[in-house]
Amino acid sequence: MDEVLGSEYATPKGGYRRLILPQPMSLLGTGLPDVETELMAQLGPDTVFMMGDNPALSPMPEKPKLLDFFRRRFTPFTRAHLLQSAMVALKSGMEEKVVLACLLHDIANGALIRVDHGYWGAQLIEPYVSEEVSWAVRHHQALRFFADESVGYKYPDAYIKFFGPEYEPEDYVKRAYETARQHRWYMTSRLITLNDLYSFDPNVTVDPEQFTDVIGRHFRQPKEGLGFDGSPVAHMWRTMIWPNNLL
Numbered sequence: 001m002d003e004v005l006g007s008e009y010a011t012p013k014g015g016y017r018r019l020i021l022p023q024p025m026s027l028l029g030t031g032l033p034d035v036e037t038e039l040m041a042q043l044g045p046d047t048v049f050m051m052g053d054n055p056a057l058s059p060m061p062e063k064p065k066l067l068d069f070f071r072r073r074f075t076p077f078t079r080a081h082l083l084q085s086a087m088v089a090l091k092s093g094m095e096e097k098v099v100l101a102c103l104l105h106d107i108a109n110g111a112l113i114r115v116d117h118g119y120w121g122a123q124l125i126e127p128y129v130s131e132e133v134s135w136a137v138r139h140h141q142a143l144r145f146f147a148d149e150s151v152g153y154k155y156p157d158a159y160i161k162f163f164g165p166e167y168e169p170e171d172y173v174k175r176a177y178e179t180a181r182q183h184r185w186y187m188t189s190r191l192i193t194l195n196d197l198y199s200f201d202p203n204v205t206v207d208p209e210q211f212t213d214v215i216g217r218h219f220r221q222p223k224e225g226l227g228f229d230g231s232p233v234a235h236m237w238r239t240m241i242w243p244n245n246l247l
């Protein structure tokens with residue numbers, strides 16, 4: 001694993017070696033070496049920290065739109081999963097708000113953060129979608145741990161594999177579930193969890209363009225581009241544009 005930490009890229013422009021320091025929380029508790037001191041010691045006239053465009057990443061347009069993040073930043077696994085779950089919703093004839101919620105439900109995992117991903121994901125999209133869609137994305141995190149036989153949703157087998165058969169969600173997740181269960185938008189969020197189950201097929205490829213119209217109708221893309229509209233979440237989108245910036 002050591003070689004992925006503090007990886008270096010020589011930029012053609014300026015010829016600097018640019019060092020990348022992993023995010024603090026990606027090291028906490030992992031036993032992986034903390035390379036902060038070591039990388040600091042490497043700084044010199046031809047060695048600096050990464051700031052701005054990392055040439056190892058696909059360049060983003062000046063005014064990025066939602067699908068630019070799908071194509072140029074999201075991990076292949078999350079991209080495929082989001083597109084597939086939205087496609088399942090579309091093919092089942094579900095409302096467009098559900099299709100969009102499925103398309104966005106794990107957006108935080110795409111290129112930002114996995115921990116509490118429903119909450120981060122809801123926050124990322126909050127200024128651009130209806131309150132119902134962001135509510136549904138936030139609560140799918142809790143709902144996926146609890147069965148609902150009325151729609152044929154069982155506790156996912158995958159979670160037994162991921163977390164072990166004895167795993168019990170934390171109390172805050174249980175409380176979020178209890179609250180969501182009583183909410184008028186419960187079913188929108190529940191349908192996310194249902195479509196989630198059928199959306200991990202490695203042999204299925206979905207073209208993101210198929211969702212251009214749904215996005216156009218239900219996602220308010222800022223004219224300045226995501227990350228540059230001065231919204232309270234713009235920094236979260238910028239973090240995905242420049243994930244390796246030191247500060």
Ligand SMILES: [Fe+2]
Pocket residue numbers: 105106117140141
């Ligand atoms: Fe999720």
Ligand SMILES: [Fe+2]
Pocket residue numbers: 081105106196
């Ligand atoms: Fe998911």
